[in-house]
Amino acid sequence: MYSKHPCIFVSHGVEEDFRKTLGITNTKTIYNPIDSQKIKLLAQQELSIEIDEYILHVGSFKKQKAHDVLIKAYAKTNMSLPLILLGKGKLFEQTKDLVVSLGLDDKVKFVGFHDNPYPYIKNAKVMILASSFEGFGLVIAEALVLDTPVISTDCPSGPSELLPENNLVPVGDIDALAQKIQAAMQAPKDYSVPFNTKFLPTNIAAQYIELVS
Template sequence: MIDNTTEKKENSNSKEKVLLVINCLQGGGAERVVLTLGQGFYDLGYEVHILRFKPRVDYELNPKLNYHFIDFKRYKLIPKLERRDKVFAFVVDRYISKNIGQPDMILSNLDRADSILSNSKLPNIFYVIHNTVSLLYKFDNTNAADTLKSKMINIYSKHPCICVSKGAEKDFVESFGNITPTIAIHNPVDRDYIQKLGDVFTPEYQDYIVHVGSFKEAKRHDVLLKAYARTDQSMPLLLLGKGKLKDEIEQLVVELNLEEKVVFLGFQENPFPYIKHAKFKVLTSDWEGFALVIAEALVLGTPVISTDCPSGPSELLPDNNLMPMSDVDAISEKLSLAMKNPEQFFSEFDGSLLPITIAKKYIAFASDSKIKEYS
């Protein structure tokens, strides 16, 4: 007689493990990428673990993955950030070794996790660079920027880096030099899941434009509204998201007399029905890492126009769909063209972005990095 419980345990122990580390699972693009990439590894037969340092969760969690939480808040009492991160890294290492074992790959996401794991003693760590760092951190010639760059070089030189777009990789190398092995691997997009969520309900709005993104500086809602105000506003503009600049943007809507045309819908755990039923989606960012919302719109067959910021959009859209950054006149003109004929901005989804395919690229890079490390 076969002991199925023992066999299952042995099979689990024999599985390769991947650990994805991120500060929290709030409603952001990087957080959604972590969950989607985790699914890709699971589909390849990996045992997938996700570790966070804040309790907040805005997304539905896939029960096939394993979730861990270590509260960073209690360690904030330790003076000096560098010492705090070293102490917490020791706690993290001990927790991983005891509760997960040795992962074959540890993927660190966003600066909080990156800083902590730069102090880790565990092997197989890789940083995932989700942003155009020079723009996000406002690198310039000031002493403060030089100090910040020096600290970041100290962090990112310790492990290989996986950048979410070619533009992000180019910017990373130009900002820091060839301090570590890098590669550009696009973010994964779960086509089937997005299409399923897109059918959950039908929005009450019709014939509208949609923008999905946090109210923060990079997204340039101010430019979008000023450009939209110069059109005939024949379609309403739906804004999905939350963020610290929301009050400021709401005031701008009043100043531009757009109260009857602009709709604030807040953060939506499932934004996909709004994207699917939009006539087109617009993005007016000054910087993106990958611009995940563009790929998601393409999955749903929704036309997209976007600013041609340094990384992301130009790798997903044809030139016809792109607009110069911060150019209110050019963006207004493109909005008007899209309102008259949205279908001219339709573009196909690239199947190479599916989670399994992207996870395989991570595995190949990790394997290549290990070969070079030990050769």
Template sequence: MKKTIVLAIFTLQGNGAERFALTLAKGLIDAGHEAHIVYFKNIIDLPIPEGVKLHFFDYQKYRAIPKFMRSGIAAKAFDKFVLKNIGTPDLVLSNLLPVDFILSKSQLPNVHLVIHNTTSLEYGERLEGMRKELTKIYLAKPCVAVSQGVEKDFIEVFGRKSKITTIYNPIDVKQVVSTASEYVPDIDTPYIVNVGKFKQQKRHDVLIKAYAKANVQEKLVLVGTGELLEASQRLVKELGIEDKVVFTGFKKNPYPYMKHAKFMVLSSDFEGLGLVILESLALGTPVISTDCPSGPNEILPSDCLVKPGDISALSDKISAYSQQTDNNPVRLDRKFLPDYAASQYLDLII
């Protein structure tokens, strides 16, 4: 029987949660169901799969309402918007805190909040000050973690009353592979690549220092933008490696850079799952990653992992991968494919 699934997200800019929503929506459509994405801010940077229906819920006008009243009022408006434009959904999946804040008060059936990151590390020192508010949000609805590590951390933060299960983020291998052939990056090969937003979590400083210490021939290509981009550029200049590091800026389609790289490096302090790892493996590109909470060690074997923040260990691993000619990538497990994820999400429907 055909089901109607709503995925709610703040914007459709190029980050992991947004790509997850689009990939899962396509997987649900391929399985014969109806997928609708409701987005709160009118920014679309990502290609929309055929058949996915988009709906813009203008959240901006609710931001003037005091916060203690806002979630209830906006949730009623969201519910009314969905019922009018889509009908009664069989499943609603909320993504990221600004949307979770609203949908925790939704009265629509089968609302689940998808937890994309390791809660304790995402909020860090702010957690204690936000614990009461976050507990109200994340114990109000059942939740879905994108990795076992995220689920374990969630329970440690919110306690035994937590209603959470794990469904791994899916990767659309066919779409990634076909999109990766759209162009060839104008960069001398071989090179090392990192794709990610320039923010503290991603630890570009650790990657840049480890790369400089490794002193390998391959260039380092950094794909992305963010608030720490200029700091990273300054660090590259201080280390005297401007001629070896390429900053590409944001790329709507980063897959050609991943496809043509000798290997990918992820240097994060924490992840939810590490979608770029799955994307690289789908393209046959080997990956080195920090063994951060959480996700990478649920995808990669231990010999591909190093301790987070350990510049020397990461440098040694970069040197070793640079010298090898047979860095065979890990094969993707079926649990990371869209049809498998779609079936697990459909099982949440009561």
């Protein structure tokens, strides 16, 4: 089936993995469209927390997102800014237990799932991802729309197509992530990355039109 039909992928990393795994060549990467105008509009809503400065993680509590790596890395910083965790999932209680065991109750805040995460992203000093793998890393692109600096693990696909090397650390490297978080808390602007307009819906749509034409 895959060899007889064009296959479209959300990142070059996913495309390359697919080509190596199945040995097909009829492939093309077309990124997810990012509606920057809608994101900016939604980001104007008020926050439901009363914390002026914080760093943020957005994602489900599941193995892929590696909350354990994130929290252990955060514990190695001076924790000058609180860490806000936005999301829900089956590893929620396990993550909460880890926070308690490390004595971080007053520093790590769980705010649950929100249909509109953009006000949290907009007001964060830095957003952190510790994922073991990603396809594209949609939340990274959304953060860049809102001028929020992002630090991420260098997954096999996704983050390196959105962020420069300075913003990336090896997957699972707690010490490297801790050092990067510490540096980003001290100087968040050093990790600012402009949003690339190639992800805008009109530009993505043009690629689909070209493909079917």
